[in-house]
Amino acid sequence: MTGRLKLVALLVALALVAGGGLVALWSQRDEERPVTILGPWTDTQETQFEEVLRGLGVPFDYQGTAAQREVLLSQVQSGEPPDIAIMPGVGELAEYADQGRLEPLNGLYDETQYGAPWSSGRTSEHVYWVPVKADLKSIVWYRKGNEPTGGPAPLESWCIGMGDDGASGWPGSDWIEDLVLQRSGPRAYSAWALGREKWTDKPVLSAWEAWGKLLKQNERAAERAVLTDHRGHPDRNGLLFAGWEDGCTLEHQGSFATAFYGAQEAGLTDSAGLLPGGPYEVRAHEVTGDFAALFSDRPRARELIGRLASRDGQRAWAAHANVFSANNAVPAKAGEVGTAIAKRLTGEDGKPRCLDASDVMAPAVRDAFYEATLLTAARTAERSDLDIPDLLRDLQRVQDAQPPTRAGLKRVCG
Template sequence: MRRNHVSKTPRRWIAPIAAVSIVGFALAGCSGGPGTGGGGESGDAESNVVTVYGTISDTEAELLEQSWADWEKANNIDIKYEASKEFEAQIAVRAQGGNAPDIAIFPQPGLMADMAKLGYLKPAPDAVKKNVEDGWNEDWANYATVDGTLYGAPLMASVKGWIWYSPSVFAEKGYEVPTDWQGLLDLTAKMKADSGNAPWCIGFGSDAATGWPGTDWIEDLVLRQSGTEVYDKWVSNEIPFTDPQIASAFDEFGKIAKNPEYVNAGFGGVDTIVTTPFGDPATALVNGTCSLHHQASFYDGFITDAGGKVAEDGDIWAFLMPPFDATSGSGGSVVTGGGEIVAAFSDSEATQKVQEYLSSADWANSRVKLGGVISANKGLDPANASSDILKQAITILQADDTTFRFDASDLMPSAVGSGTFWKGMVDWVNGTDTAAVLEQIEAGWPSS
């Protein structure tokens, strides 16, 4: 999904039904578990057909299929890909009903972990384990690991926290890229004063997944303001949403998102944030009605589709959200990011061969050459990326001094990460008191 880097559907799709599905899994586990209806029944374990299910759709799905087409022919394996906007809810239903795909491309490690803990997924075969050891650092491997067992491998990736802007406007007005969070707030105030217009455009709209762009803001701010230790403990609920350190991130975001002087450029006021589709600000950036927008590296595709050239000397460029305090940190980039984990419900020979290929540097380079996406695979050549911003993102992911953390809501249990957290962002930006919202989000955490 393009929240991470692909199609013009969001990075993750889920509604309250997904939480119901997970509860249903737990009940099924109490009455005998997954049984024999798990992976592999949607494809013939004895044939060369391997079914793959994911969220990647539209043009990006076509490119995905193109990326493995030559390998299919060479290995006499037919990969049948199916995209769904309701992946998070339907993967639960299908696994429980014995109609799981051979392979699933999970946009959320937390959801993959749910499936693994309930016994639906197969541990990664040895060839995949080796590819993961060779191609990814320990943090990325951990995102595919549940209770000490590796179940999958990372696929594509994105770097989040980019602030998109017009280089020509910055040059004309003498604006400089800020070096800390207060500098970004000061820049916002200066832009408002100079033009009389709201500088920022924000869109939370994403059908059943409305609210996710707001979670990205909070994650970026928690990591930059409070550091990795707090971020990691927040992900595991050792630090709850109601903690003052998390509340502070909401307060800081509110200085922009809840200020009618600063939003919502090209769309209206604060009340339009929830109803503005997350892809629409790309057009506002290109036509000049919006000056600043926060979104991941995948957004360069949206800007290109809107008619803009993404380049340092082009129509639109981007800088990373600055550190909270310019004097702190190691000097390297501090970023959040996302991606997918490929895991299998089947352990057929053909399925394992597909898993091995998708976890290889060969596949990563094949897909990245086709444009629009990146990978954190260490065997990926940044020169294969289709744009300068994507090349920069790959360089950041591969740098030894980068502080990287996976999207927190994707790591949390789906009832929270794609449930109460998304809904909480909607309620919060629509005016609900921060303390009440944080209590509501925290209430989504499973009791055990």
Template sequence: MNSRKRRGYAAAAATGASLALVLTACSGGDNDGGSEASASTDCAAYEQYGDLSGKEVSVYTSIVDPESKQQTDSYKPFEECTGATIKYEGSREFEAQLPVRLQAGNAPDIAYIPQPGFLKSIVADYPDVVVPAPQAVQDNAKEYYTQSWIDYGSVDGTLYATPLGANVKSFVWYSPSAFEENGYEIPKTWDDLMTLTDKIAADHPEAKPWCAGIESGDATGWPATDWLEDVVLRTAGPEVYDQWVNHEIPFNDPQILSALQTVGGILKNDKYVNGGLGDVKTIATTPWNEAANGIPDGTCYLHRAANFYQANWDPDLKVAEDGDVYAFYLPGKTEDDKPLLGGGEFVTAFADRPEVAAFQAFLSSPEWANEKAKVTGQGWFSANSGLDPSLLQNPLDKLSFDLLTDDSYTFRFDGSDQMPGAVGADAFWKQMTAWIGEDQSDEKTLDNIEAAWPAS
């Protein structure tokens, strides 16, 4: 999820309650000249970073309130145990301003880059400014992250960045009680999903199987891009997906056209959408964070959306397998075919001072992931396999973490976030909106996006 998508999420999300840090007694040494570790903080795991008293590390990111407080709270043990100070700056203009700062020689020590494509462009444009990951970060990456995540943080075989947070997009939201009442089962394959869709349409002509919405202010259209990306993974496979994202095949390749037609078989089918909201065209004007309200209302039964959609449910609704709403994995062609679409941010350094390397290593460690889980209410998890799942505070976060760290699933990063900005955050969004709202043809939609791809 890039920073513009994040703003839509943050605006809809409730602030997660910060939890008290209940840790064992401090075992670290004194921090002369710095803040001394409190008696409630166990500093044993932080001794590897050394005494950083009086040192400061600046962090620049697109993560703003309310999530920024959860970020800064998660750094407190590092600050207390090492004596370092973390200077945090969140900006809604991050993507525009980071290159400006790099060009002006005013680089932050650390930046959280929300797209692998942006990371690649930064490395290409400022090769003498971006610092390859230090050995401690490389070691953590090998131990705690799958190869896919390492690859997304690498450019030309060099690791520059490790993931911060993560999200899973391959989910379908539903009502467990509605499924139980109607005898519906969680689909295990794509064909099962379509059979279920047809059964819901037949059983409930007054409602619709699916509900959807792609309106998101200046980012309108991004939920539709997720639909296509998920389906490309399922119909064409991960290798073709990679070729498509990297423009090794054209955007309007026949395999992508076939995937868009599959998406249209749901989203542009009046028998299937738009439960409780209107006809197909209402998808283009329905706010993405309100689109699934028909599930608890009984006017729709299925809604494809990421794990972070949980922040948009009424607080009185229980998100659980036996609750009011929950989500199941969007199935592949077969039970053994397990593509997984997701996203996240990447920790990138622009200074090679010891304190910067230490903080970057901390952010790639289980200690940080666990600390972040403690201070976040819900809707956050990491791809770090060292994260203690018992710290995740709701079942969907735990399920998302399990999927991300399960090697039997084939993970791919959000495609639009990897593409050039003129495509992924402009033409792709706009043309998918026209495809829905104006009933623009499949061919014209893909041709227009292909025409927007930069020549070099």
């Protein structure tokens, strides 16, 4: 045997003898790695979130991006998903759960602190996601001193921006969703969101037609809505105070607009009385959340998500400005605006809460929904004919092509 072969044989023998030790060593190194987290928060909120994470006492590596859907898909397809992903909706998470990619969260936090509809991620056996940030929709912001008196507002009064970095059109979907909810109620809304009611049925058709009539009031305002970013342009500091030449005074927007409008600048009210075709009674409040899910069964990752969802973790996160929690053990924020949002988010006002319908839908349906709202506004701006029933038939065909989801998504309102 040559010297080289003797050396190889010796190394192989050593590897076989020490194999168990090597496996244990690499396993230990794996557990010592920081927990990788993919989330939607960048800039100031990224700094705030990382401060909260440091307080949880678990080493982490956070990646914030406005394109988390695309980034997560790329990481999953490459076989290197993050330990924890935080997504603005549960439709995609349900697909990952159906593919067997998510780890159950059972026993990691007190589930009684999250009632319906936030507990939508529970199947008969497991829970797969938990909201770590919540926001209220079904509200309208107004300039202080210009409080709406009630009754449908004309298009010129509305500040509307349909643009977004990676999901343009979702502000239009919020209009449609709110109209379905306030006109037809939570039961019809839930059936539609879960694909049990057709897009072409009356609740959605009549809501879409009401929104189309609003846009037709002013083609120029409809065009501006298509071309404007929902955060304002060019400074992205909201739409109410952007100095628009027509002086819009109302914005149909979620509670995350507190990042733009402080309590001294703007107030909020329920949207039902101001929507086209109304006024309607407040049937329910639409809510949305950022939901955390486990793609890894590493003990450190399980520990971190449990601490983040706990009462103390949520209190620390909600202590920051513009952050609201779905955890019912977290005290409401102080101030007129914060209190008003918290009462509606927690159901303290006695009204049901319903998850954002497009967030619940399968990604392909959600994206088609966004595109359809953009198309409606663009065609209106061009004074082109738009067959709304035909548009909704196209959306129904996308819906019909989706496989049924099995993981959660049994309840949208509660």
